[in-house]
Amino acid sequence: MALPQSLRTSVTPLELELIASEQLVEIVPLITMEKTAFISGAYGPLRPPAKCRIPLWMATNLKLKKKCHIVPPEWLSVDFLLERLTRETSRPEFSKLPFRFAEIAKVVLDVASDDVQNADKIKSLLKDLREARQAKSRDGLQKLDHSELSLPNLCSMEINEIRPFFIQSMGILTQLVREPSAE
């Protein structure tokens, strides 16, 4: 256990990214490939120019070899994110986004920014979205309860972010609440 205590309790973002790589994305292949069996399942066949749904890790791999174009998911567009951002800033609750949107967006933008229209604008929108949501989750700290925490529409990366601190605080709260009854 070389890692400091604070990090040991939570999953690292890289690990989350790995988990998100199992999600399916659409690609436009540039090569022909028969249906191929992998550990996680059989994918393909790839028949250009027909689109195909394959896991993100495979899409990344093909993209890096210039063997496909990744079709960005429909939520990874300026219009959609702008709409979500306005909703995020105008309403108290978290707006609905894909559970692993942060990881997928990062991978797609890192690997295939040339396939995404307005990649720069999308990057800045994602950043804004993240900040708006972070502010909300900080606000949520006030409502922290010792027994339960409901997090509707919170995404994996955000949960992961607040998890160590929230769990610890909830533990302390539990202690504080329990003690009067014990006396």
Place this chain on the structure above:
Amino acid sequence: MASTSKAISNSAHQQGQTCIAFSRDGKIAYTGGLDTLVRIWHTDQGEDQEPEAAYEADEGITAVAAAEGCWLSGGHDSDVRKYISGKAQFNGLVMSAAGASIRCLAVDPSGKRVAVASDELLVKIVDLDEITNVVVLEGGHKKRIRKTTWHPSGTILTTSSSDGTIVAWNISDTGAKVENVIDGVIPEVVDPESPEFMHDCSAVWHPSGQYFFAASRTHEIVAISRSTWTKTSSLSDPNTVGVTTALALSANGVYLASACNQEILIWSVQTKRVLWKHPGTPNAFTIQIAFSPTENLLAWTDTEGVLSRWRDAIPAESPDPVHQTAAGSAQGTTTKRKPTPPLWGEEPEAVAEGGDPYGDDWIIDDLGDGMEDEPEGAKAMRSGDGFVKEMVSITKAQPAFQPGSTPMENKKRYLAYNMVGVIEVTDQDTHHIVNVEFHDRSTRKGYHFTDHFKYDLGSLGERGALFACPPELDHPAQVIYKPYGTWSTQGDWTYALPKGQRVLGIAAGGERPMRSLRDPSSSGGDIQGQGNIVIATSSGDLTFLSGSGMERIVLGVEGEYVTMAAAEEYVLVVHRPGATTIDGSQSLVATLISFEDFQVLQEKPLPIPKGHTLRWIGTTDEGAPAIYDSAGYIHLMIHHRRPNRAAWARLMDTNLLERKQGKDESYWPVGLSQDTFMCLILKGRQEYPGFPRPLIQELPVRLPFRNQDPVDSPIEERIARERIQVNLARDALGDELTSPDIDKREVELDKQLIKLIQVACKTDKAPRVIELVKRLHFPNSIAAASQLAGFYRLIGLQEKIEAIKLWREQNATPAEEAREARQGFAYDDAPLARPKPFQNFNPPPKVDRPGLTRSAGIVEQTEFTASSVAIRAGRSLAPRASASRSTSPEGKRKRDDNDDDLSCNTFDVGVKRRAVGESNVAPSPKPSTCIAIQPGRAYISIIYCRQPIFSEDWARSQEKSFRKKTRAQQTYPKERELF
């Protein structure tokens, strides 16, 4: 074609904005410029004249106009000045615009009032006789007004604003009100200092008053109807690309002059084609054009401050630009002019009522393409005889096109865009850059090359890319084929056409490579050949060449070639055998010609609705021909492998697509596979895809079924669609019974059917269950259906299903029947054997007269019985076979003796089968159409129609007696063989 006469030019003003107006009598031209001067030119004097000038203005002149007895000028100094006609004599201020620049002056048709547009966001109409009499038009614009024009009646004023709107004002004695705002036609130019601001964006009214022309933001010239205020048609020329900077109509409205790319173009309003061109001043763009109101004279001014006058702009042999009727030319020459044609715009109402889907475009242009490339004599003759036709709205014949190509736009175009790849062309003025890219980069490698021939046709086949260029100067039309493969250019070959012939269309077909073309293995590389080439030429033929450039055959086209697409083993050619019909049908016919031996496999008229045109043809991934028309339908040719039995199945109606609802978009097909329609989605009124290359979208194929049941309908649709595909796949099988792929699909189909059976069982619809059960493919599925019926406690139904299962097990499977049917096609369509002279002692062939036979029980047409029955119905191509059917045993023996062994074998099978069938149905008055049915099958059919309620025991007993009978009869042909 450039006109013979040359324009004379005078340097009139300093660089920058200039303007021009003719006096009412056409003798004087007034020009104004940024040098604050208005010069007065006498049109009858030449280049050497010294024009008078009016010096009163303090700042640049932006507008001049001529009224009755006076002329007006306005400029940046915000004053409108009045001068005495023909002289530089100042006659007083008309109005002042309080510090805002005057942008346009328009004198109404009577010459009494002037509309003044300035930067004030309002238009003032000033009475020239009484200048205090002013009508102010305000509230219609939010940005400064650039141009204003009058309707010929003087009751409508159109103002073009810098925010891209055109406002039509209704002017009456009492006041003015906005009649309509037309947005989105003219470009939006906000900055008054930008060069675009000087472009002429005015609405130029036709003298008939029915419509006006304006230069649109899409670089076309559009005609906008007065009655509906919508675009009715547009003028665009494939050879001229660029923004139109000025527009003018001749006095009688026959010609339209426009300035584009430093050229002056004269269009025929009637045919919407460019007739003549004249070069403008180099490095300057023309910003105002004017036709003389009384002479054959065109004048324009440009940003270099040069005034150009083009006398005799309209050659003497063409209709006069001034007068409505036949008259001698204004110059007093004795050339007899042709009568002015009736104007296209004279009956726009009639056109609009026709509900015609492509605007006015389909009215025939009787001057045709010939206008540009025919000798003068022929042209005069044609324009003379064409006018009668014009009165009748004949459908414009769709010109030849190459599927997947687009016109040149912004110096770029697609020559081909299909499922193999894309050919993109970039115009570099002196040459083209051709870029060939493939969707599948593992099989073929993309490349690009410099093209000095300017190829205008391209086709991307499975085995190579084909290009064709038009003839130019001394080099003839030629075709170049670039096969894909290991060697870069060694395989290329060219095929030149004789002088005077052009290439209308090209197609490259070939077998789809299973593996990479670079793969040297026996299955992958070039061992399969380099495909097949078809070239359609202007001399009315289709030339077939092999992939290595060997000429194979020249076929004549029965009519006018329209388009073609090549598949693996055939080419689909679309032609027009006769003329279009008067009610809007294109009357096109598709022909499938095989590459192997040039057989016509199918010949079918295209199912295109009236008033619509063919947009695309191609083949599906499975090799079936498909078409797409402007009505938005996709049709697939089913049974295309069965000779002369093809039909067009409507595979999809894109208007019903969910995504299309409430949106203005259209689809540009790229390809079709089993369940997806690959296309590019065009937004709005866009007709062709642009650059950069849009992504191919996949739309689900849905048969346009009308039942709206939420549970059953989608499944039924899916089954029907899958059925089409399975049948297509099965037709390709040949002697194979089935393929693993088909089996898999049929299992899927059965699963869907079982779902339907379950629903039907639930709702207790026994007939439907029976029907669905009969459509099942595998005994296991029938057993499942029987279980289902048991589950729902439908015991009677379960018994019937069990009975069906039993027969199915005892008889030929549907797959076997289908194979037999396939073999039957070959048999039916076998070439007629020539009888040997004096050796044919057979009685004359039996003639079927279905009308004379007695009525018989109807054979139920299920999927499985129908296939074999229908095939033989009405087919008597092999008279010998049918003869043997009806002859006595002696006759048969004779035939056997005389026949050669080769045909004997094949026929015997048929004879045996037929004999069995015949005797089987002998007691009952059955029509001869079902005699070829297998014993058991016919049996089922009979029971079905005669005996709806039966028990298993009864069926067994029937079967037993039937078998006995059959056995007895089967001996008969065997005996015959012994003889």
